[in-house]
Amino acid sequence: MPVKPLMTGIMLVFVVFLLVYMVEFFIPLSVKADIDMICRSALLNMENDGGLSSEKRRELKAELESRGLTGVVITATENAKQGERLTLRVEGNYTYSRVTSLFGRGDVTLRIVYDKTTMSRKVVN
Amino acid sequence: MKKKIPVRENGSAVTQIVLMAAILVFVIMPVFSAVIEKYILMEKARIIRDSVDMTNISAYNALSGTELGKVRVDAERSDILEIYRQMLSVNLRLNDDLEPKPDSVAEGRVEVLSLEICSSGFPVQCPEGVTIMRPTVHSSIRVPVRPSLYRSIILKMLGREYVDIIVHADTEIPVNN
Numbered sequence: 001m002p003v004k005p006l007m008t009g010i011m012l013v014f015v016v017f018l019l020v021y022m023v024e025f026f027i028p029l030s031v032k033a034d035i036d037m038i039c040r041s042a043l044l045n046m047e048n049d050g051g052l053s054s055e056k057r058r059e060l061k062a063e064l065e066s067r068g069l070t071g072v073v074i075t076a077t078e079n080a081k082q083g084e085r086l087t088l089r090v091e092g093n094y095t096y097s098r099v100t101s102l103f104g105r106g107d108v109t110l111r112i113v114y115d116k117t118t119m120s121r122k123v124v125n
Numbered sequence: 126m127k128k129k130i131p132v133r134e135n136g137s138a139v140t141q142i143v144l145m146a147a148i149l150v151f152v153i154m155p156v157f158s159a160v161i162e163k164y165i166l167m168e169k170a171r172i173i174r175d176s177v178d179m180t181n182i183s184a185y186n187a188l189s190g191t192e193l194g195k196v197r198v199d200a201e202r203s204d205i206l207e208i209y210r211q212m213l214s215v216n217l218r219l220n221d222d223l224e225p226k227p228d229s230v231a232e233g234r235v236e237v238l239s240l241e242i243c244s245s246g247f248p249v250q251c252p253e254g255v256t257i258m259r260p261t262v263h264s265s266i267r268v269p270v271r272p273s274l275y276r277s278i279i280l281k282m283l284g285r286e287y288v289d290i291i292v293h294a295d296t297e298i299p300v301n302n
Binding site (some may be wrong): 003004007008015018019025026029032033037040047082083085089104108116117118119120121 | 138141142145149151154157161162165172175176179182183186212215216243274
């Protein structure tokens with residue numbers, strides 16, 4: 001029996017599995033970076049406007065959902081004067097497919113949270 | 126006449142498996158580990174830089190409206206530093222003494238290396254040597270983070286536990302307050 005080619009094949013399959021498994025580590029990191037960027041942009045707007053209006057909240061939710069986030073919960077300060085704290089907290093689930101066994105893939109769900117605080121710049125006379 | 130050297134065509138399968146396993150353990154996995162470790166550290170640095178950026182602008186916004194309107198800062202440096210520390214604590218999940226809470230990206234005491242508000246005499250240079258042309262809040266902090274995978278083992282062998290991430294952010298202040 002040709003043992004050597006058989007073992008080579010098995011090892012190659014294993015190496016490919018390992019490489020795919022390792023490369024898929026980057027997916028959640030990349031998604032988290034995207035979500036953070038969207039939320040950061042929203043927080044900068046909040047700083048300027050003194051809060052997050054209902055319309056902006058809907059826009060933010062829609063944008064996050066378009067990136068694959070589900071069950072999005074947004075908690076944000078609606079109105080703050082200059083010098084008061086503004087908080088934006090966004091939570092959501094991100095489900096993606098990844099290698100779970102040698103010949104199998106499965107869905108994995110991650111909880112992504114963004115929570116930052118800044119101060120309002122809007123001067124109210 | 127050349128003597129023909131016998132070539133062994135059918136190498137041992139066991140040797141091949143051992144070789145491939147060795148390549149996997151000593152080449153592929155450490156290289157990948159180093160890459161993902163670097164990526165994770167860069168991500169942590171990005172999260173910290175975002176927090177520092179927000180904190181910079183917050184420290185400035187927390188000052189009085191009159192000072193903001195004139196783009197001139199007369200407040201005590203200690204007051205600004207106190208506001209900065211408070212906001213940094215909130216954004217990086219730290220206690221008041223800048224020790225990390227359990228859910229913080231930092232894994233050791235955070236240190237504020239420098240904090241300056243550059244509001245006049247442009248162009249000026251921040252303590253890190255960056256030329257500043259507009260009103261700016263400069264800050265630099267040191268955040269200890271614990272590496273994972275192979276690097277933590279190497280660090281432990283060197284008698285260290287953390288990698289220090291030094292984040293420097295110069296945040297421009299909007300002039301039209």
